[in-house]
Amino acid sequence: MYDAPNTLGDTVDQTETKISARNVQVFYGDNHAIKDVNVDIENKSVTAFIGPSGCGKSTFLRCINRMNDTIDICRVEGDILLDGEDICDKKVDPVQLRAKVGMVFQKPNPFPKSIYDNVAYGPRIHGLAKNKADLDEIVEKSLRRGAIWNEVKDRLHAPGTGLSGGQQQRLCIARAIATEPEVLLMDEPCSALDPIATAQVEELIDELRHQYALVIVTHSMQQAARVSQKTAFFHLGNLVEYGDTSQIFTNPKDERTESYITGRIG
Numbered sequence: 001m002y003d004a005p006n007t008l009g010d011t012v013d014q015t016e017t018k019i020s021a022r023n024v025q026v027f028y029g030d031n032h033a034i035k036d037v038n039v040d041i042e043n044k045s046v047t048a049f050i051g052p053s054g055c056g057k058s059t060f061l062r063c064i065n066r067m068n069d070t071i072d073i074c075r076v077e078g079d080i081l082l083d084g085e086d087i088c089d090k091k092v093d094p095v096q097l098r099a100k101v102g103m104v105f106q107k108p109n110p111f112p113k114s115i116y117d118n119v120a121y122g123p124r125i126h127g128l129a130k131n132k133a134d135l136d137e138i139v140e141k142s143l144r145r146g147a148i149w150n151e152v153k154d155r156l157h158a159p160g161t162g163l164s165g166g167q168q169q170r171l172c173i174a175r176a177i178a179t180e181p182e183v184l185l186m187d188e189p190c191s192a193l194d195p196i197a198t199a200q201v202e203e204l205i206d207e208l209r210h211q212y213a214l215v216i217v218t219h220s221m222q223q224a225a226r227v228s229q230k231t232a233f234f235h236l237g238n239l240v241e242y243g244d245t246s247q248i249f250t251n252p253k254d255e256r257t258e259s260y261i262t263g264r265i266g
């Protein structure tokens with residue numbers, strides 16, 4: 001049923017930069033959680049963020065759609081450019097930004113609404129559908145791209161929370177896709193899933209990369225190797241090493257990366 005969508009050594013020929021971080025620093029009060037991070041994240045490609053617990057993976061991920069704005073004590077410095085435009089600019093509406101830069105969390109979090117309404121939520125608030133038929137089409141298309149349509153097409157008006165964990169996570173991905181984002185951020189999207197649901201989500205990630213820039217935080221090095229083309233290794237708030245996934249896993253340049261991938265730290 002499931003072929004590993006990608007393996008070490010698989011590279012893509014796309015090299016268009018989608019997101020650039022320049023001198024990014026993040027502080028929680030006095031805690032300097034992200035230290036001068038510079039990175040270019042490619043379009044139509046999967047980038048994995050790896051590193052020991054507390055190294056700043058989620059914090060840096062949240063910079064990319066300004067989710068850190070929602071944390072009172074959090075302060076972000078530096079520039080994050082999306083297609084060359086600074087997302088921290090006062091002109092940028094964070095709600096619009098988050099429609100463009102969608103996010104999927106560790107724990108599937110469907111709204112306490114029907115499957116249909118979960119997916120229709122974003123398109124409704126952003127006025128993406130002209131009428132009911134239009135909205136029906138967006139919902140179906142998103143659920144199909146979320147690889148869950150066949151499992152839910154006969155129960156669209158049943159609650160999203162009634163699905164299995166793996167189905168809920170694919171529903172959340174469909175919900176994130178419904179606003180036609182350009183970037184999809186995923187923070188340990190499979191950590192609450194069993195191996196079969198994990199394989200389904202990984203397969204989905206591999207399909208979505210043809211259309212989006214995806215960034216996935218994962219504690220599983222096997223998962224990073226399977227799904228990503230680029231890998232960024234974080235340690236104590238520093239971006240220690242960033243490169244082709246195959247290079248990071250077979251020939252890391254930094255000793256700290258090597259220690260982590262061989263299981264000596266973390």
Ligand SMILES: Nc1ncnc2c1ncn2[C@@H]1O[C@H](COP(=O)(O)OP(=O)(O)OP(=O)(O)O)[C@@H](O)[C@H]1O
Nearest residue numbers: 028031033051052053054055056057058059060071
């Ligand atoms: N909401 C918050 N308030 C205060 N400090 C925070 C907050 N979130 C994270 N931190 C701190 O920022 C640092 C980085 O945390 P972060 O959650 O980004 O790490 P992580 O790499 O995602 O870890 P994990 O693998 O455990 O999820 C840690 O020192 C953490 O305690």
Ligand SMILES: [Mg+2]
Nearest residue numbers: 057058059217
């Ligand atoms: Mg985290």
